[in-house]
Amino acid sequence: MNRSISRNAIKKISDYLYEIPASFREDMKVPARIFVSEKMLEKALSDNSLWQLVNVATLPGIQKYALAMADIHQGYGFPIGGIAAVDIANEGAISPGGIGYDINCGIRLLASNNFFEEVKPKIKDVAFSIFNAVPSGTGKGGAISLKTKELEKVLQKGARYLLEKGYGIKSDIEFCEEKGAFENVDFTQVSSKAKKRGQEQIGTLGSGNHFLEIQIVDEIFDEKAAAILGLEKNQVTIMIHCGSRGLGHQVCTDYVHEILSKQDEWGYNLVDRQLACAPFNSIEGQNYLQAMKAAANFAWANRHMITHRVREVWQSVFGPDCKISTVYDVSHNIGKCEFYEIDGKRKELFVHRKGATRAFGPNHKDIPLEYRPIGQPVLIPGDMGTASYVLLGTQKSIDESFGSICHGAGRAMSRTKAKKQTKGFLLRQELEEKGITVCCNSDRGLAEEAPIAYKNIDEVINVVTGAKLAKKVARLKPIAVIKGD
Numbered sequence: 157m158n159r160s161i162s163r164n165a166i167k168k169i170s171d172y173l174y175e176i177p178a179s180f181r182e183d184m185k186v187p188a189r190i191f192v193s194e195k196m197l198e199k200a201l202s203d204n205s206l207w208q209l210v211n212v213a214t215l216p217g218i219q220k221y222a223l224a225m226a227d228i229h230q231g232y233g234f235p236i237g238g239i240a241a242v243d244i245a246n247e248g249a250i251s252p253g254g255i256g257y258d259i260n261c262g263i264r265l266l267a268s269n270n271f272f273e274e275v276k277p278k279i280k281d282v283a284f285s286i287f288n289a290v291p292s293g294t295g296k297g298g299a300i301s302l303k304t305k306e307l308e309k310v311l312q313k314g315a316r317y318l319l320e321k322g323y324g325i326k327s328d329i330e331f332c333e334e335k336g337a338f339e340n341v342d343f344t345q346v347s348s349k350a351k352k353r354g355q356e357q358i359g360t361l362g363s364g365n366h367f368l369e370i371q372i373v374d375e376i377f378d379e380k381a382a383a384i385l386g387l388e389k390n391q392v393t394i395m396i397h398c399g400s401r402g403l404g405h406q407v408c409t410d411y412v413h414e415i416l417s418k419q420d421e422w423g424y425n426l427v428d429r430q431l432a433c434a435p436f437n438s439i440e441g442q443n444y445l446q447a448m449k450a451a452a453n454f455a456w457a458n459r460h461m462i463t464h465r466v467r468e469v470w471q472s473v474f475g476p477d478c479k480i481s482t483v484y485d486v487s488h489n490i491g492k493c494e495f496y497e498i499d500g501k502r503k504e505l506f507v508h509r510k511g512a513t514r515a516f517g518p519n520h521k522d523i524p525l526e527y528r529p530i531g532q533p534v535l536i537p538g539d540m541g542t543a544s545y546v547l548l549g550t551q552k553s554i555d556e557s558f559g560s561i562c563h564g565a566g567r568a569m570s571r572t573k574a575k576k577q578t579k580g581f582l583l584r585q586e587l588e589e590k591g592i593t594v595c596c597n598s599d600r601g602l603a604e605e606a607p608i609a610y611k612n613i614d615e616v617i618n619v620v621t622g623a624k625l626a627k628k629v630a631r632l633k634p635i636a637v638i639k640g641d
C-alpha cells in the first residue's frame with residue numbers, strides 16, 4: 157500500500173493549520189488536521205505519520221477531526237503528537253494504540269527556591285546525588301519494593317496512597333492532573349504479569365527518552381502568570397519525564413492482544429492492525445479503560461516518589477529550609493472522558509491523547525483554584541541541549557483541538573540514525589562545555605537522545621502559540637541532565 161501523501165493533497169487553512177480533507181480516502185469519517193507551519197509540514201511528510209493520521213480519521217465514532225500537532229512523528233498505529241475524540245454514547249471506540257505503551261507518560265515541573273548563582277557551585281554534587289537516588293535505565297527497579305497489596309493500593313489510589321504513607325507533600329497532589337489519581341478504579345483488570353513488572357519500579361525513571369533535568373528560568377514572557385506559578389528569572393527548576401514503566405507497557409500489550417482477536421466480532425475492518433480498538437461501552441473496552449486508569453495511577457505515583465527523592469537530595473545538599481514545590485504535573489499519553497460542544501450539542505467524548513498534552517483555558521473546573529484565572533499550565537520539554545517551555549492553555553484550544561496541544565519537540569530522526577550521526581562522548585563534551593552537567597552511564601544512549609534527534613522546540617512552540625492554542629509563560633534552559641541507558 158502506498159503510504160505517501162503528497163503536499164498537493166493537503167489544504168492550507170491558516171499559517172499554522174493544514175487539512176487533509178475527508179474526501180482524500182473513502183474510509184475517512186472526518187478530515188485530518190495538523191497544527192504545523194509550512195516548514196514543519198515538510199518534515200511531517202518525510203515519514204508515515206500523516207498516513208497514520210488519515211487512518212485515525214477512520215476510527216468508529218470519531219468527532220470533528222483526527223488531529224496532530226507540530227511534534228508529530230510515526231508511532232504505533234496512531235502518530236505521536238495525535239489527538240482523537242470519539243462519541244461515547246454513539247459507537248465510539250477506545251484504542252490502546254491511541255494512548256500508547258507508556259500509559260500516562262508525563263512531565264512534572266518542580267520549582268526550587270534557589271537561584272542559579274547558589275546552585276552553580278554544587279551542580280555536579282546535586283545532579284549526581286539525584287542520579288544515585290533515582291534508579292534509571294531499562295528494566296531498572298529498586299527505589300522501593302511493594303508487596304502485592306501495596307501495589308494494588310497504588311493502582312487504586314495513585315500518588316494519594318504514597319502521600320498517606322508519608323512520601324511527598326499535599327501540594328504535590330494538588331498541582332497534579334486528576335490530583336494524582338483516577339478514582340474508583342477496578343485494578344483487577346491489570347494482569348498479574350503487569351503487576352509483577354511494576355512491583356520494583358515505583359520511584360524509577362526508565363530509559364532513553366525519559367529524563368530528569370535541572371534547569372534555570374531563562375526567559376519570562378508573562379510576568380504575572382509566572383508569579384502565580386511561582387517562577388522567577390534565574391530560579392532553578394527540576395523537570396521529571398517518565399511514566400508507568402513495565403507495568404503500563406504490559407497493560408497495553410495485554411489489551412492490544414485481547415482486542416485484536418475480536419475485531420471481526422465487532423464488525424471492524426481495520427486498515428492497520430495497530431489501530432486495534434473496542435467499542436467504548438463493550439466489556440473489553442471498559443476493562444481496558446479500568447486497566448489504563450490503574451496504570452495511569454501507577455505513573456502518577458512514580459513521579460510522586462521521584463519528587464520525594466529529589467526533595468530529600470536537594471535539602472541534603474542545600475539545607476533543610478530549601479523548598480521544592482510541584483508547579484504542575486501533566487500527562488501526555490492518556491485517555492479521558494470530557495465534554496465538548498459538537499454541532500451545537502454537548503456531548504461526552506473519550507479523548508485519546510498520544511504524545512499530546514491537555515491544555516485547558518482559564519476558568520475550567522479541572523484546573524487547581526490558584527491557577528484557574530490564568531489557565532492550565534502546560535509543560536513542554538524540548539531537548540537536553542536547548543530548552544523546554546511552560547505554557548498556559550487557552551479557550552481556543554478547547555474550541556479547536558479538544559483542549560490539547562503538543563507534548564514535546566518530537567523526534568526528527570530515529571534512534572539508529574541519531575547514533576550514526578552523533579558520537580556520545582563528543583556530545584557529552586559539547587554539553588559540558590555549554591555548562592550542562594551530564595549524568596548518563598551510556599554514550600550510546602546519550603547519542604540516541606542528542607538534540608539533533610529532535611525537532612527545534614522554539615519552532616514547535618511558535619506553532620501552538622501562533623495558532624493561539626497556548627500562551628508562553630517561561631523558557632527553561634538545562635544545566636544538568638540525568639538519563640538512564
Ligand SMILES: Nc1nc2c(ncn2[C@@H]2O[C@H](COP(=O)(O)O)[C@@H](O)[C@H]2O)c(=O)[nH]1
Pocket residue numbers: 227236261365366367369397488511537538539540541543544563564565566567605610634637
Ligand atoms: N528537556 C529535555 N527534553 C527532552 C529530553 N529528551 C527528550 N526530550 C523531549 O521530550 C519529549 C517527549 O518525549 P516522548 O518520549 O514522551 O515522546 C520529546 O519529544 C523531546 O522533545 C531531554 O533530555 N531533555
Ligand SMILES: [Mn+2]
Pocket residue numbers: 258261262366398399
Ligand atoms: Mn514515556
Ligand SMILES: [Mn+2]
Pocket residue numbers: 261262397398488
Ligand atoms: Mn513521554
